[in-house]
Amino acid sequence: GRFHSDWLTMLYPRLKLARNLLRDDGVIFISIDDHEQANLKRMCDEVFGEVNFIANIVWQKKQSPQNDATYLSDMHDHILVFAKYAKQTKNETVGWNRKLLPRSEEHNDRYNNLDNDPRGNWASIDCTCNKTSVERPNLYYPIKNPVTGVDIWPNTQRVWRYERESMETLLAENRIYWGETGNNFPRQKRFLSEVQDGVVPSTWWTREFASDNQAARRELRAIFDEEEGDFNTPKPTGLIKRMLQISAENDEIILDFFSGSATTAHAVLQFNAEDNGRRKFIMVQVPEGTQEQSEAYRAGYTTIAEIGKERIRRAGKKIKEEAGLMGANLDIGFRVLKVDTSIMKD
Numbered sequence: 001g002r003f004h005s006d007w008l009t010m011l012y013p014r015l016k017l018a019r020n021l022l023r024d025d026g027v028i029f030i031s032i033d034d035h036e037q038a039n040l041k042r043m044c045d046e047v048f049g050e051v052n053f054i055a056n057i058v059w060q061k062k063q064s065p066q067n068d069a070t071y072l073s074d075m076h077d078h079i080l081v082f083a084k085y086a087k088q089t090k091n092e093t094v095g096w097n098r099k100l101l102p103r104s105e106e107h108n109d110r111y112n113n114l115d116n117d118p119r120g121n122w123a124s125i126d127c128t129c130n131k132t133s134v135e136r137p138n139l140y141y142p143i144k145n146p147v148t149g150v151d152i153w154p155n156t157q158r159v160w161r162y163e164r165e166s167m168e169t170l171l172a173e174n175r176i177y178w179g180e181t182g183n184n185f186p187r188q189k190r191f192l193s194e195v196q197d198g199v200v201p202s203t204w205w206t207r208e209f210a211s212d213n214q215a216a217r218r219e220l221r222a223i224f225d226e227e228e229g230d231f232n233t234p235k236p237t238g239l240i241k242r243m244l245q246i247s248a249e250n251d252e253i254i255l256d257f258f259s260g261s262a263t264t265a266h267a268v269l270q271f272n273a274e275d276n277g278r279r280k281f282i283m284v285q286v287p288e289g290t291q292e293q294s295e296a297y298r299a300g301y302t303t304i305a306e307i308g309k310e311r312i313r314r315a316g317k318k319i320k321e322e323a324g325l326m327g328a329n330l331d332i333g334f335r336v337l338k339v340d341t342s343i344m345k346d
Helices: 002-021 034-048 164-172 213-224 237-247 263-275 304-327
Strands: 027-032 053-060 076-083 122-126 187-191 253-256 280-283
Touching (some): 027 034, 027 053, 027 237, 034 053, 213 237, 213 263, 213 304, 253 263, 263 280, 263 304
Antiparallel strands (some): 027 076, 053 076
């Protein structure tokens, strides 16, 4: 109990400050494991308000299970998402605006053109909904199969998605697919040209989607060679970039209260290089010492903050070199501010 109390006491004022610093359309992502997830959720409900809870994202942080685990191998972390003000409807003007993820080739590959429709590739979707004929009697009616002439009724436990007039329009516009032989149960055609430009993010982030801890360690080794530092479970830039993709416009300020190896700064620089953004970062890290037997300490990095600063320098230089002419105007500079010693007595 004392351990939980100490941790929560440390975190509470930071969360209060975080909420004060957020803009009205701001959002916070907090990574946490199972050990404190429940306590953190309750504290965030108090600080931000339960109504401003957005989601609990589950991130697959490991590729391989630990065979020496006492009970179950821990393979995931939680990412709690809270907004300063969460919109209750899409039409509200005040609150966090969630962005869409870019569409991938995998998403587009789901669309084809089985009937050579001149409108291009399409995917078939369900024509029914999860309402019964008792709940929605206006959605329970027959439609005629144009090939066989047979009337097709939906299931009484799962009626049509649209009212009769709308369904007749879909049929007239050849937006209903009956299968290659014309005898299948009808499905609606959704054309690729008509879908939105992006993809709505989900709460399940696989390592293929958002990278993992192993990739994070490789990123550090690529920058520091063998000077990996005192980070057993660093966060990958891929994870932070996914957060930025759904939350940050190209001129936002991103604040990380627990900078560690400065992954967030690295991710911001990468993201700016990719879309010509002007995002800025603020990294906060106490001057926690590195272990004397570690490679980082022997390399001259006596604090974690020193490792983070050097990572930003090297990562910025590398990103700018890889960007070539595209990175000519990329700002990779940063300023270091330190808190002075206190005049307050213990």
